Amino acid sequence: MRPVCTTRQGAVRGTVSADGTASFLGIPYAAPPFGPLRFRPPAPPRAWSGIRDATAHGPTPPKAPYAPPFDALVPETTIPGEDCLNLNVWTPSPGPGARLPVVVWLYGGAFTNGSASPSAYDGGAFARDGVVFVSPNYRLGADGFLHLDGVPDNRGLLDQIAALEWVRDNIEAFGGDPGRVTLAGESAGAISIGVLLSDPRARGLFHRAVLQSGAAHHVLRPETAGRITAHLAGKLGIAPTADAFAAVPLDRLLPAQAELRKDIATGPDPALWGEAVLNAMPFEPVTDGPVLPGPDCGVDLLVGSNREEYRFFLVPTGRLHRLTEEKLRSTAEAYGLDPDKALPVYRDARPGAVPGEIFDAMVTDWFYRIPALRLAESVPGSHVYEFARRSSAFDGRLGACHAGELAYVFDRLDDPQYAPVTGHAPPQALADAMHGAWVAFATTGDPGWPAYDTRTRPTMVFDDPAPTVAHDPRARERTLWDGIR
Template sequence: MDDVRDEDRGPGGGPDRDAGAAPEAATAYGRVRGRLSERGVASFLGVPYAAPPVGPLRFAPPAPPQAWTGVREAVAFGPTPPKAAYQPPMDALLPEHSVPGEDVLSLNVWTPSPGPAARLPVMVWLYGGAFANGSSSTPAYDGTAFARDGVVFVSVNYRLGADGFAHLEGVPDNRGLLDQVAALEWVRDNIAGFGGDPDRVTLFGESAGAMAIGVLLGQERARGLFHRAILQSGAAHHFLRPASARLITARLAEKLGVPPTAEGIAGAGYPELLAAQGELRGEIGARPDPRLWGEAALNAMPFEPVTEGPALPGPECGVRLLVGSNREEYRLFLVPTGRLDAFAEDKLRAMALAYGLDPDKGLDVYREARPGAGAGELLDAVATDWFYRIPAIRLAESVPGSYAYEFAWRSPRFDGRLGACHAVELPFVFDRLRDPLYAPMIGERAPQALADAVHGAWVAFATTGDPGWAPYDTETRATMVFDDGPGGAGPGVVADPRGRERELWEGVR
């Protein structure tokens, strides 16, 4: 990364260097005062968009925040939603940040031009973390590069785990999604005061954040709140039906020794609740029986949006889409843990069957393209398709005019075996290749030219609705493949990458 970008990491992501008078902006609840970097990017951190979800509001829809008088200081990230830390080795690869406190429903804004005259495009970021981890309060998601390039960037906290997604009788489902809608409503009503155009909002997210967008695309209450969307490694295929969600709530309550109700869960302390949530995921992985877990048996995510079934949006959704995945997503879950080499052939066949593939015909197709690949490498290819690539393709197919991408740059970490794994695109999207938080994932020599291409495409899409290549359709299946470095051809459009493998999933996924 060149020196200019490295020095302009801005508030929350580098040294504090105020270069002028502290910027202020007006919201419907009061004025806020942020910070100005020496490169002229203003940041406003920890701005509440809803009241603290505590006491009677804990399992309720988000309520408006309390107004304040005077000017509220907005120079530090707000408290993070309760969550357990990632376990080793994931804790080093997926940057997390925790801030104690109750006022967790806050957002952060980076802007090159605070004030109502600018009318710049807006990008709103939803973090990933399997609906149980993550927060916007991490320097890894610093929005300086977006603001530098003429975008008002907003990152949002939302409730996680049981607080955000457990199915509990008598309270609304999907409280974490309701939080996201409330944040988008805040953006609609307030972002003009930060230089943003409320009629040019791009919602984007990764993993669980993208999966949330996949659900919001079909939600009437979210209609009109965003006009474009970028879905990274997540689409509209991950959910729990109410019956499955009840199974998980019952097991969670059993582990805590409380009734499976909002009152019961609220009576458990957060240390006990967070520990039990982590144990649930381990139990699902150890015994992935649909009779015990429903849909969660295949993806090992006990907390997901609760819906009656998958609902792909059509042209009527009114949102232009950029959607894609990484080429070797599942390696994140196989390589650092040593499972890639330890995975057995019989388990590979069982997983293929569980995903709906014919273990003979399907695996033969995957083997042909990967001569000499072991069972773990084939599992990566199959699971990547089932979990990420095929849902992205189905979403692109369902909304004409969508754009498709695949991120294929391979990380050198773990002797090069980590590959184009889940989340490896994030430092390229945020143009933060020299951020030490990302070094365990990408190393120290990731190609800046590729970050320029990826970040530039995201900014172009948010600004104009066109990332720079042809839309996806079922004839050409044009897909931008982001690659670089030794053996990489550089970014370029490919027609129907790995088409034979895609065809295996017709009528299956």
């Protein structure tokens, strides 16, 4: 018999899988963000009568496809339709009373791509292990993050807050405990959480957080965001206003916004792009600058990164062995490092490495690892991890790259959408350990290793043949960034 749960907007009917867990897909948590609601805060969803079928994923937010070669590496699903502010729920116990821990998942995609629909983000393994899993869509690109006068910034973050409010108001009907919500995300999803940790509108809506390969450092100041708006408007030949952007057909707007990263790469002028020139991300949360939460943020943290994050961007494109010493040195300087002092430190641990391999290590630190450590340092009791299992993909050169941990966290090593990144024969024992740690953290706040402190810096390293705790891994490289990042 198909399960039925009742939300504040109406009843929904889901499906039951072979292992007995239930899923409810495509449930609206906000009204369609089009027409008079375009570029506006999310509005409440419309109620319905009867029982709504929740057996298929709903529409996805508008986005351009990933550019090659990343379109073959990253799971992506596009489902047309305006009712894109919807979410999915997986639960082992549909109906009130169970009060199970809840995980709310925010996908990555550089704030221009991604959705909650790929099979890679199926929450069945979490439900199997006693966790109610929720995955919302949120607005991307210009609709979600373009800085426009007269409308609120960070509409994609407002969508995430609206989804969390839906969880607060409705998740008990699906067997969840609204007082035990873990907000988890990867890449742009984790960066979103880094901002929400200091947003008073989100306070109390989640109680634990998992930040994978993203923290609180990647934001755009309003003046930089305004320059990006002007550039995109000029590309489209329109005024830089919300009404003008709303009048542009999506088949023109989406390719234009996708070209912005290429524009930054081909003309990396800080006078034009501001701080976006350092990470080539024209769409990010708009704030007055990075803000780290204090010890009183009221949220338990599990935060970390992958050992060779930036290989994801260097290896498939062939840049790993084309990158020059000149580019390596100029990037170090742009980050505030002295290349004559910093680069030898990175080379000492990687004898014989080509410039691209040193570039990966340095950019991985700047973009991912150091922000994660700064976040852990700011909230006592945080737990820190590093994913170090090297993939066999691209003849082993892809390494422990960006997004490499996702198949293990979701315990979906057999999902073909992960195969291009995980490579051959990913170890199930590592998925058992990593997925188990995430479930334990969502359930108790303790993933199974000591909390981080600035004296011993314990870090769980997820690698073959078994995860181990390391104390202050690559300390010399970490200290290069003191006072800089």
